Amino acid sequence: MKQTYIVSTHKRVKVINLGCSKNLVDAELLLQQLQKAGYEVGYETGCETDGNVQNSVQACEQGHALGAATEEEVIIVNTCGFIGSAKEESVNVILEQVARKKAGIVKHLLVMGCLSQRYGADLQKELPEVDAFFGKFDWKGILAYLGAQYDENLANERLLTTPSHYAYLKISEGCNRTCSYCAIPIMTGSYKSRPMESLVEECKSLVARGVKEIILIAQDLTYYGTDIYGKNCIADLVSTLSDIKGVEWIRLHYAYPVDSAATSASTWVTGLLAVMRERANVCKYLDIALQHCSDRMLGLMRRGINKQQTVDLIRTLRQEVPGIFLRTTLMVGHPGETKEDFEELCAFVKEMKFERLGVFAYSHEEDTYCDRHYKDDVPQAVKKRRVEKIMKVQQELSDELSASLIGKAYKVLIDRQEGDYYVGRTEHDSPEIDTDVLVKTDVKLRLGEFCDVLIKDHEGFDLYGELCP
Numbered sequence: 001m002k003q004t005y006i007v008s009t010h011k012r013v014k015v016i017n018l019g020c021s022k023n024l025v026d027a028e029l030l031l032q033q034l035q036k037a038g039y040e041v042g043y044e045t046g047c048e049t050d051g052n053v054q055n056s057v058q059a060c061e062q063g064h065a066l067g068a069a070t071e072e073e074v075i076i077v078n079t080c081g082f083i084g085s086a087k088e089e090s091v092n093v094i095l096e097q098v099a100r101k102k103a104g105i106v107k108h109l110l111v112m113g114c115l116s117q118r119y120g121a122d123l124q125k126e127l128p129e130v131d132a133f134f135g136k137f138d139w140k141g142i143l144a145y146l147g148a149q150y151d152e153n154l155a156n157e158r159l160l161t162t163p164s165h166y167a168y169l170k171i172s173e174g175c176n177r178t179c180s181y182c183a184i185p186i187m188t189g190s191y192k193s194r195p196m197e198s199l200v201e202e203c204k205s206l207v208a209r210g211v212k213e214i215i216l217i218a219q220d221l222t223y224y225g226t227d228i229y230g231k232n233c234i235a236d237l238v239s240t241l242s243d244i245k246g247v248e249w250i251r252l253h254y255a256y257p258v259d260s261a262a263t264s265a266s267t268w269v270t271g272l273l274a275v276m277r278e279r280a281n282v283c284k285y286l287d288i289a290l291q292h293c294s295d296r297m298l299g300l301m302r303r304g305i306n307k308q309q310t311v312d313l314i315r316t317l318r319q320e321v322p323g324i325f326l327r328t329t330l331m332v333g334h335p336g337e338t339k340e341d342f343e344e345l346c347a348f349v350k351e352m353k354f355e356r357l358g359v360f361a362y363s364h365e366e367d368t369y370c371d372r373h374y375k376d377d378v379p380q381a382v383k384k385r386r387v388e389k390i391m392k393v394q395q396e397l398s399d400e401l402s403a404s405l406i407g408k409a410y411k412v413l414i415d416r417q418e419g420d421y422y423v424g425r426t427e428h429d430s431p432e433i434d435t436d437v438l439v440k441t442d443v444k445l446r447l448g449e450f451c452d453v454l455i456k457d458h459e460g461f462d463l464y465g466e467l468c469p
Contacts, residue, residue, distance in 0.1 A: 019080025165448030
């Protein structure tokens with residue numbers, strides 16, 4: 001398709017970001033390029049839909065303004081295409097902007113990201129009002145379309161959309177796993193680690209800007225380095241980053257439960273857990289998506305692990321790092337999941353007592369292994385009931401855990417202020433998806449400040465505390 005290029009005159013652009021924190025980093029990279037090119041930039045985001053962290057109880061909607069105006073010359077929608085609900089949200093947001101364009105509020109509408117990467121040609125036919133579609137990483141094409149030039153010197157520089165005291169650091173792109181249900185490798189390609197030197201340089205740059213918490217993200221942290229160094233290097237990376245002066249917290253999203261060969265229980269744990277145990281600034285927190293527990297379902301999902309190995313791994317994590325909080329994600333309704341499989345999963349959740357847990361219903365995605373070999377045979381209503389039941393179990397476990405924290409003191413990072421409360425997090429909680437600590441005090445606190453907080457009460461997924469004397 002022939003592309004028509006425009007030259008912006010009013011230089012006002014808003015990026016609407018949808019999906020996971022990896023998409024957020026992509027949006028930040030683009031925003032930096034746009035700002036350097038002279039644009040007044042705005043930003044807003046919708047719910048996070050990454051299957052590794054999706055939590056039906058704690059869905060988030062948050063906007064961040066970076067000079068946003070009510071009328072934009074250009075809107076860029078950064079889409080998500082992970083599961084059906086994410087694709088639906090992306091299309092709905094595009095349609096909202098089409099309506100704004102027809103009303104004369106928006107002059108140009110561009111679409112990028114995962115959905116565009118995978119379905120760009122089809123979308124162009126269905127949504128001719130969109131001026132242009134771009135792939136997931138086509139920042140150069142977007143800049144050229146706007147009549148600007150991509151600056152190679154800004155390749156790893158970003159305009160942060162998070163609060164200034166924390167930032168995501170994406171250590172790789174793509175994925176080499178072959179899970180039955182997942183379309184992410186189709187959209188992002190094979191695993192590509194970023195060189196460690198580049199990550200260290202970016203981390204130092206973030207710290208120099210006031211960032212205190214570095215959240216490492218990748219589709220699979222535990223594969224890091226295998227492709228470029230010939231061995232797993234996640235422990236070396238975390239250790240090196242933890243030595244950087246000014247890094248107060250390092251947090252890890254997302255680990256895969258088996259090693260790079262996907263043939264045995266994990267071999268990455270020994271080195272990484274030693275670093276986590278010995279380094280005070282490496283949070284005792286790990287996000288590790290398990291998806292299921294029954295041997296039959298793990299086989300159908302092509303996860304490369306069985307139930308006993310999974311249980312052994314969880315026990316090892318807790319034994320090697322006392323006090324660690326584990327976040328996991330489970331999938332219900334995968335093709336072939338029986339009532340017995342699901343009940344086994346419920347029993348597993350009760351037994352393992354995960355500190356943080358999210359669950360989502362299987363979504364049948366084109367061109368995946370499931371699409372080629374399985375029938376989507378679990379009714380949607382059944383999937384919904386199973387999601388609700390797992391979350392009810394988790395709510396009860398969360399209540400027990402929260403009650404056990406009353407009377408204990410924690411180092412809390414203050415994220416924001418809401419009404420009469422300062423809202424922060426412990427090292428055991430990731431922003432926007434985990435538990436908040438609400439602190440009511442007459443003392444004026446600064447956002448991004450660490451405080452010692454005594455936990456006094458809990459409600460739902462929230463903790464309430466007061467400053468330690």
